[in-house]
Amino acid sequence: MGDRQTERDHEATRDEPVPAPVLAILGAGVMGETVLSGLIRAGWDASRIVATDRRPERQTELTERYGIAMLENHEAAARADTVIVVVKPQDMPELLTEIAGDLRPGTLVVSLAAGVDTVSIEGRLGDGIPVVRVMPNTPALVDEGMAAISSGTHTTQAHLDHVAQILSATGRVVTVPERYQDAVTAISGTGPAYLFFVVEAMIEAGVHLGLPRDVSTELVVQTMLGSALMLRETGEHPTVLRERVTSPGGTTAAAVKVLEEHKVRAAFLGAMEAARDRSRDLAAAARPPAAAPPRDGVKR
Numbered sequence: 001m002g003d004r005q006t007e008r009d010h011e012a013t014r015d016e017p018v019p020a021p022v023l024a025i026l027g028a029g030v031m032g033e034t035v036l037s038g039l040i041r042a043g044w045d046a047s048r049i050v051a052t053d054r055r056p057e058r059q060t061e062l063t064e065r066y067g068i069a070m071l072e073n074h075e076a077a078a079r080a081d082t083v084i085v086v087v088k089p090q091d092m093p094e095l096l097t098e099i100a101g102d103l104r105p106g107t108l109v110v111s112l113a114a115g116v117d118t119v120s121i122e123g124r125l126g127d128g129i130p131v132v133r134v135m136p137n138t139p140a141l142v143d144e145g146m147a148a149i150s151s152g153t154h155t156t157q158a159h160l161d162h163v164a165q166i167l168s169a170t171g172r173v174v175t176v177p178e179r180y181q182d183a184v185t186a187i188s189g190t191g192p193a194y195l196f197f198v199v200e201a202m203i204e205a206g207v208h209l210g211l212p213r214d215v216s217t218e219l220v221v222q223t224m225l226g227s228a229l230m231l232r233e234t235g236e237h238p239t240v241l242r243e244r245v246t247s248p249g250g251t252t253a254a255a256v257k258v259l260e261e262h263k264v265r266a267a268f269l270g271a272m273e274a275a276r277d278r279s280r281d282l283a284a285a286a287r288p289p290a291a292a293p294p295r296d297g298v299k300r
């Protein structure tokens, strides 16, 4: 009888559906919605995603748009197997402190906050919580994002693979040691803004040369897209591609000479150093006083 009861218990355990893993997005603003919409486009079931936001009207909007449940932070943190934190860096300490007691052992925390290092996140979450830091960018909105991910103290390769799989819904993913994240922030994190700046300048130049604004805009945007695709699809170095269209004494040579005279290359270097330094300052400000600087190993 005892044996049969044990058998029945085993049957019952075998028949119980294994709950599907749940992913929570805490702080569903611009970047949070970018990740969310990418997952939905990639075929994730809305029932596997929950999210939070401070404003009730935003909560209603996201439920209507994606059919996901909007919860309180502590509920979402307690239910999820993977928690993606996407609030502004200055809102991170309060949010992490709020959810620290609700995370189940083994829950993976993924932070998309610029300049907040894994050591400071771990310091606020308590012992043993695996943390992955991500620097995304906004072209993820059109599934052409570039995300760089780094491991924290308790992260395994399986955690990194899991995060890469989630983020590949919205573009490409590279894994880098965390000490590179300030440089990544300066290059791909804020990179779209520099390219928008260049596009803006070229459109204005087209108008200055007498083109209608809409024509100038179409010429520049398609040229930017075509050039980016050429770089990616040919795999050629940009210098090679540029030299191919620069005839001696021609129009491109005349234009590049002016760019060099204005030290545009040096200006880009200086601009990206400034962005890298700002990212470092933000990281220092977000770090709890006792926390050590970030490490960059991956536990395998």
Ligand SMILES: NC(=O)c1ccc[n+]([C@@H]2O[C@H](COP(=O)([O-])OP(=O)(O)OC[C@H]3O[C@@H](n4cnc5c(N)ncnc54)[C@H](OP(=O)(O)O)[C@@H]3O)[C@@H](O)[C@H]2O)c1
Pocket (backbone or CB within 6 Å): 026, 027, 028, 029, 030, 031, 032, 052, 053, 054, 055, 058, 073, 086, 087, 088, 089, 091, 094, 095, 112, 113, 114, 115, 135, 136, 137, 138, 189
């Ligand atoms: N946008 C980008 O291009 C980009 C690129 C790379 C990295 N990131 C990183 O992504 C993070 C989010 O940036 P974002 O541009 O998406 O900012 P955002 O649009 O302001 O989104 C953050 C959202 O989180 C909400 N929020 C703040 N504290 C909260 C809390 N305690 N509980 C629940 N919700 C809370 C905010 O509500 P309120 O509106 O009420 O404040 C807002 O809706 C930042 O850390 C940023 O560094 C962004």
